[in-house]
Amino acid sequence: MPNYKQFPLADTAEGLTEAEILSWRVQPGDEVTVNQIVVEIETAKAAVELPIPWAGVITELHVEPGQTVEVGTPILTVDTDPGGAPAAPSGNGSAPAAEAPAEEEMKPLVGYGSKTTVAKRRARKDTTPAPVATAAPAPAPGGYVPLAKPPVRKLAKDLGVDLHALAGTAGGGVITREDVQRAAAPAPAEPVESISGVLDERRVPIRSVRKATAKAMVQSAFTAPHVTEFLTLDVTPMMELRDKLKKTPAFAGIKLTPLAFAAKAVCLAVKRTPDVNALWDEDAQEIIYKNYVHLGIAAATPRGLIVPKVRNAERQSLAELAGSLEQLTNTAREGKTPPEDMVGGTFTITNVGVFGVDTGTPIITPGESAILALGAIRDTPWVVDGEIVVRKVMQLSLSFDHRVIDGQQGSQFLADVGALLSDPATAFLF
Known part of the structure; x- marks a missing residue:
């Protein structure tokens, strides 16, 4: 069956706490090999290319270019056994949650410095097909349960967005990452114009x-x-x-x-x-x-x-x-x-x-x-x-x-x- 692994943002230098995703070198559906460069990030010190420690097929990218994420945050999911038998479906029809890497020493990779890390296996979950919306939160008073994948739910929680207030734009009304980000984005400020009508200021995020x-x-x-x-x-x-x-x-x-x-x-x-x-x-x-x-x-x-x-x-x-x-x-x-x-x-x-x-x-x-x-x-x-x-x-x-x-x-x-x-x-x- 498919074997999903999540690839976390690594500590590429001593003391690194976060980095900005500059560009992806892969897209969902792409096949990757061990140590293949999959993403370019910008830390507080330099631009760094990160390789992936597994071979397989990319199933999902969790972060958009331009976003800043903390070290340890999963940034993509890869299926390391794409030729295996189909997995039991989850409640909303999406792929099962990615499993943490097996308990094995990850070899040093290009761009990772000289550190090695050891990741521990999570307890295996029951493989019995789950009922619909088992990962969903409790229904709202009106009985509506919003449809969204677990990473999207986490993003909504982190950004303080109420999923019950959103209408999903994906098929079947599923709420996407973009839906949550739009809801979390502040209303654009009115541009300041001079008497001549020319914009007098420009805003650039501090990154x-x-x-x-x-x-x-x-x-x-x-x-x-x-x-x-x-x-x-x-x-x-x-x-x-x-x-x-x-x-x-x-x-x-x-x-x-x-x-x-x-x-x-x-x-x-x-x-x-x-x-x-x-x-x-x-x-x-x-x-x-x-x-x-x-x-x-x-x-x-x-x-x-x-x-x-x-x-x-x-x-x-x-x-x-x-x-x-x-x-x-x-x-x-x-x-x-x-x-x-x-x-x-x-x-x-x-x-x-x-x-x-x-x-x-x-x-x-x-x-x-x-x-x-x-x-x-x-x-x-x-x-x-x-x-x-x-x-x-x-x-x-x-x-x-x-x-x-x-x-x-x-x-x-x-x-x-x-x-x-x-x-x-x-x-x-x-």
Whole structure:
């Protein structure tokens, strides 16, 4: 007989609680194989493709594209034995409720990280044909029992919709998921128009990356006491060195940017001021000093702001860092950053200079203690040996958690980064 299994939304990254369904790669009636990609979801960290652990035929999709669901929520049903004998019909003629996966270890799948889960079998139900509407709630005073499948009933309960008040649009008056969603949707607000008759506002749901970013920034701003310091410096020597290095074989085919120099400067300066690479652990009442630099790079993408990490950046040469940064930013803009590359950072750089901005007061990434902002590099009058000359000038700003980093440590670190960028030869002193 058919063997129905429900496929739940998996935890694709540590701490994931919900995700938005972006698009389905299958439809009811499609045959699927083990580890076949069936859906693309968008988490707070990245877009992820999910494979299915069973082969069979898709019987139902429970979630529409654009909906956000919690981890563990069934998102589709698959019949893993479509060639079996017909099952006993349920009261409303629909397929029997999907049975949970058998008690077996589910192997790690693409996009699921390294976790494995064990699901337990539910107690088997009596296979005797059920009378009509056994799954239905008690009749209303008038005696009417609405017809709807169990997942639709659950949706109605979650959304606070009274099924007795709905007229089903499916055959036989069966209430569908769409009927419930329409009933739950708020009445559309009257559009606001200007005197000229042109719409003056646009409303966009807060989802995925934007929602996660907002939550993280509010948490950081109101948890860590931020202090921001600024430094203006002449980076002409750095730009001259950049021009020379770009012509050498070691940098052939590598995009060497000021960001790469800043990343290398941060890794060197951390050695003298490890406080900026530490973490305040409120629960343990400890300060955790990291002996590695997982360098986060704030990247603007079509999906919003994300901060992928360069692992063990302190071990990489300038050329290796430049290559890592190029690959990291390209992957982020394509929306293909793996979830594991979005967690565990120790320090972040945000390059606002690419937008022509001189400086800013960045908010610390949660789980870290400092963030460095790079401003635009501009031709600016500068005093050199008592003479005013035109130089390449930029501004740095460092925000840090004053619980971990005192003004002396923050100033020391910012001055060291500035010295390395304004005179790269000082790297020999670190």
